[in-house]
Amino acid sequence: xxxxxxxxxxxxxxxxxxxxxxSRDGWTVDTHSDGSTAVDEVLxxxxxxxxxxxxxxxxxxxDILSDLRASxxxxxxxxxxxxxxxxxxxxxxxxRVGASRFMTKPFxxxxxxxxxxxxxxx
Amino acid sequence: xxxxxxxxxxxxxxxxxxxxxxxxxxxxxxxxxxSPAYLNLIExxxxxxxGKLLGDLARALETDIGALSEGAEVAxxxxxxxxxxxxxxxxxxxxxxxxxxxxxxxxxxxxDEQSRRIATLERTAAILSDRLxxxxxxxxxxxxxxxxxxxxxxxxxxxxxxxxxDPEWQAxxxxxxxxxxxxxxxxxQHLVRYLDAGDPSVQSNRTxxxxxxxxxxxxSFHVAELERAxxxxxxxxxxxxxxxxxxxxxxxxxxxxxxxxxxxxxxPLGALLxxxxxxxxxPLRLAEAFRSDLPTVLRRMAxxxxxxxxxxxxxxxxxxxxSLVFRKPVEGFALxxxxxxxxxxxxxxxxxxxxxxxxxxxxxxxxxxRACLTYAIAQPAQADGFDGPSIIEATMLILPQDPSGSxxxxxxxxxxxxxxxxxxxxxxxxxxxxxxxxxxxQA
Numbered sequence: 001x002x003x004x005x006x007x008x009x010x011x012x013x014x015x016x017x018x019x020x021x022x023s024r025d026g027w028t029v030d031t032h033s034d035g036s037t038a039v040d041e042v043l044x045x046x047x048x049x050x051x052x053x054x055x056x057x058x059x060x061x062x063d064i065l066s067d068l069r070a071s072x073x074x075x076x077x078x079x080x081x082x083x084x085x086x087x088x089x090x091x092x093x094x095x096r097v098g099a100s101r102f103m104t105k106p107f108x109x110x111x112x113x114x115x116x117x118x119x120x121x122x
Numbered sequence: 123x124x125x126x127x128x129x130x131x132x133x134x135x136x137x138x139x140x141x142x143x144x145x146x147x148x149x150x151x152x153x154x155x156x157s158p159a160y161l162n163l164i165e166x167x168x169x170x171x172x173g174k175l176l177g178d179l180a181r182a183l184e185t186d187i188g189a190l191s192e193g194a195e196v197a198x199x200x201x202x203x204x205x206x207x208x209x210x211x212x213x214x215x216x217x218x219x220x221x222x223x224x225x226x227x228x229x230x231x232x233x234d235e236q237s238r239r240i241a242t243l244e245r246t247a248a249i250l251s252d253r254l255x256x257x258x259x260x261x262x263x264x265x266x267x268x269x270x271x272x273x274x275x276x277x278x279x280x281x282x283x284x285x286x287x288d289p290e291w292q293a294x295x296x297x298x299x300x301x302x303x304x305x306x307x308x309x310x311q312h313l314v315r316y317l318d319a320g321d322p323s324v325q326s327n328r329t330x331x332x333x334x335x336x337x338x339x340x341x342s343f344h345v346a347e348l349e350r351a352x353x354x355x356x357x358x359x360x361x362x363x364x365x366x367x368x369x370x371x372x373x374x375x376x377x378x379x380x381x382x383x384x385x386x387x388x389x390p391l392g393a394l395l396x397x398x399x400x401x402x403x404x405p406l407r408l409a410e411a412f413r414s415d416l417p418t419v420l421r422r423m424a425x426x427x428x429x430x431x432x433x434x435x436x437x438x439x440x441x442x443x444x445s446l447v448f449r450k451p452v453e454g455f456a457l458x459x460x461x462x463x464x465x466x467x468x469x470x471x472x473x474x475x476x477x478x479x480x481x482x483x484x485x486x487x488x489x490x491x492r493a494c495l496t497y498a499i500a501q502p503a504q505a506d507g508f509d510g511p512s513i514i515e516a517t518m519l520i521l522p523q524d525p526s527g528s529x530x531x532x533x534x535x536x537x538x539x540x541x542x543x544x545x546x547x548x549x550x551x552x553x554x555x556x557x558x559x560x561x562x563x564q565a
Contacts, residue, residue, distance in 0.1 A: 011269050013298045017276035020291065055265060084268040106272035109279045 002026045003120050006047035008038050008064070009082065010056055018051065021109045022116060035059030039067045042074060049120035051112075052099075054083035054090070062097050069098040078119035082107065131199075131224035132176075135190045137165035139183045154178040167224025198223050200456055200542065202230055205237035207541045207556045216556060245329075263316060266309040274302045332459075333371030334378055335449070340364060342428040343450050348383045349391045356380050378448070382425070388414050389422045395430065398423075403433065405497045405519065406479065416479055416499045420519040424450050436520040438469050442513065454492035454522030456538040464537035465550045468498040469518035476500045476514060483523070485533035487544050493523040493533040 005022055009015050010033040019029045032041045035056035042050060050068075054061035061081060068074040081099040083090055094102040101115050140150055151161040154175065163169040164179075171179070180187045199219050206214040215222075223230040277295045280287060287295070338345075347354055356379035366372045389412045401407040409419045424437035436452025444465075449457045457463070463470075468482045479499040485491040500516035523531070537543030540553045 011273055013273035013302055014269070014276060016294075016298060017273065017280060020280055020295075021276075024285070084265050084272070105268050106275045109276055109283070 002028070003048040004028045004030070004045070005049050005051060005116060005120065006042060006045050007031045007051045008035075008041070008056065008061070009033065009051065009053040011053075017109070018112060021113055025113060025117075027116065033057065035061070035064060038064045039071075042068060042077070043071070046073075047077075049078045049080065049116060051080045051082060051116070054081060054085070054094075062093055065094075065097045065099060080112075080115050080119060131167045131220060131227075132171060132190055133165045133167035133169075133224055134227075136161075136171075136179055136183065139185055139190065140165075143183060145183070150179070150182050153182045167221050170220065198227070198230055198234060200538070201234040201237070203542045203556065205233055208237055208241065259316060260313075263309060263313045267306065267313060270302050270306040270309060274299055274306065277302070330366070330368065330371040330374035331447070331449075333366040333368065334375045337364065337366060337375055338378075338450070343425050344427045345379065345382055345425070346427065348379065348386050351390075353383050353386065356383065381421075385418050385421050388412065388418055391427075394422055394426075398432065403435075403521065415501065416497075417501050417515070417517040420497060420499070420517045423519055433521055436522075438463075438467070438518045438520065440469055440473075440516050442473065442515070444470060444473070447515075452520055452522060455494045455520045456486055458539045462552070463539060464543065465552070466534070466536040466548070467518065468496045469516050472498045472500040472518075473514065473516050476502050483531045483533040484536045486536055486538055491533070491535075493531060495521040495523060495531075 003026075005027050007015060007018055007022075007029055009018070009031065015031050015033075019031065022029050030045055030047065032038055033056070036058035038052075038056065038059065052061045052065060056064070061083070065079055065081070068077060068079065078100045079098070080101045080103060081094045082103050082105060083094070084105045091102050100119050103111065103115065140147065147161055147165070148158045151158040154161070155178070156175070160169065164171050176187055176190065180190055183190070202219050202223060203216065206216060206219075277298050281292065281295055281299075345359070347359055348356075356376050359379060360366065360372060360376060366375045389408075393412070394408070397408050397411050401411065403423065405416055405419045405423065408414075408423070409416045412419065420437065421439075424435050426432050426435070434452050434454075435450075436455055436457065437448070437450045438446055438457055439448040440446050440463075444462065446457070446463060449459075451457050464486075466484075468480045468484065472478065472480050477499070479497065482496045482498070483493050484496055485493045496518050498516060498518040500514055502512045502514045504510055504512055535545060535548075537545060537548070540548075540551050541556055543551075543555050545551075546555070
C-alpha cells in the first residue's frame, strides 16, 4: 500500500509505534502534535488520510475535525479519530462532527492498519 | 399546655385536649353544634377542620386555635407529599396524607426518614457520577494511564508480532516500553492515592448550604461570639468538632460568618434591640436609624438571640438565578430544600425591580393557611466596577402572623414549589402538581 497519512497525536511513543507500522506497510507518515495549528498543517500537507487524537494540546480533535468538514478542500478527507474515552456520547460526538471512523485506546496495531487501508486505500 | 408530642395532628390534639379536661365527646360536640360521630372522625384525623369550627372547638376546649393547629404536623404532611412526589408514584392516596400522618405518626415519620435517606443516597450517587465525568484530576489520571497502556500495547505488539524488526528499532522500542512502564507505574500510584484519599464531599453527603444550616441551627441561627464589640475572626469559630466537614462547606460557612460579623458591626445587637423596642419590627425605620441598607437589617432581624421576646422570623436569600443561597426556616412558611421555589414569592418579585422594597402578606396553601408578613428587596452589587457583571441578591424576611390575631390581613396566595402546590389555576405554574391530573403549563 502507499499513500500519505498525517498523524496528529501528542504522545511520542504512540506516534513512534504508529509511524513504524504504517511505514512498514508502505505509507508515508507525517506527524503533528499541536491542536492549535493542526488545521493549517492538514491544508499544507494535503494527506490522503488523517489520524486524529481527540485530546490534543491547545485544541480538541472535535473542533479540528469540525473545521476540516467546513472546508471545501477537506470536507471528504478520511479521518480516523483516536480517543482514550470510549463512552457512547464520545462516539456520538465523533459521528456528529464527521469522523470517518472512531477508535478507542488502547487499540490494536492490526485494527489501525486495517482502518487506514480501508479508508485511504481506495 | 397540651401534653402532646410535636408530631401530633390537629385531630389528635383536639382529642388529647378533651381527654385532659376530662370532657365527654358528646358534650364537646353538642357545644359546637356537631354530632359526636363527626367529632370522632375529626379526632381521628379523618375529617379536615378549620375556620369557625376550629374556633368553636378551641373555645369549648378552653384553648386557642394555635395550640390545636400548630406544630410539626404541617412539616410532616409536607414531607410526606414531597416523598410521594419524589417517588413519582401515582398510586399514593394523596388526599389521605393527613389522615395517614395522624393515625400512623410513627410509620409516617419512617416514610419521611427513608425518603430523605433515598435523597441522600441519590445525591451521593450523583456526586460520584459527576466526579467520574468531570473531576479534572481523575480524568487526567485515567487519560494518562490509558495513553501509556496504548503506547506499551502498540510498541510491544510490534516486537512480538512475528515480523522482523531492525535491531536498532528493537532497542528503541524496548527503551520506549521501559519509559512507558515507569510512567504507567507512576500514574497508577497517583490514581490509587487519589481514590484512597476519598472525596470529603461524598463522605459528608451534605451540600455546603446544608452544612451551614446545620451549624447555624445548633446555635438557633444566632452566633453570640460575633456579637461582641471586638468579635473574633470567623476562622476561630470553625475549629471545633462540629466544624463543617468539607472544604466547600467550610468556605461557605466562613463567608457567611464574615458577612455576619460585618452586619453585626454595622447594626450592633444592643442598639438593634433598643430600636426594635422603640420602632417595632419595621425594617425601613430600623434601616434609617442605623443608616444601613435594608438587606443588612433584614439579616440582622433574622438572627436575634432566641431568648429575646421577638416574633419568630425566617429568611430566604436568592441570587440572580433564583437559587436559594440561604434559608432560615420558620414555622408557618415552608422553604424548599431542593428545586425551584414558588415564583410568586415576593423574594422573586423584587428581582425584577432592584432597590425597590416590598411589603406583602402572603399565605401558602394548607388546611389552615398561615398568613406571613414579608419584607423583601433585591440589591445589586458591582464588585468589579462599571465594566464588571452586576451581581444581584434578593432577601426576604418572613414573619408568620398569629393565626388567632384579631385583625387578620388579606393575604396573597403563594406556594412552596409547583410540584406540591394544589393551586390548580396558578398562572405561574411551571409543572403539574402531584395533587392534580397533568395539565399543560400555562403561559
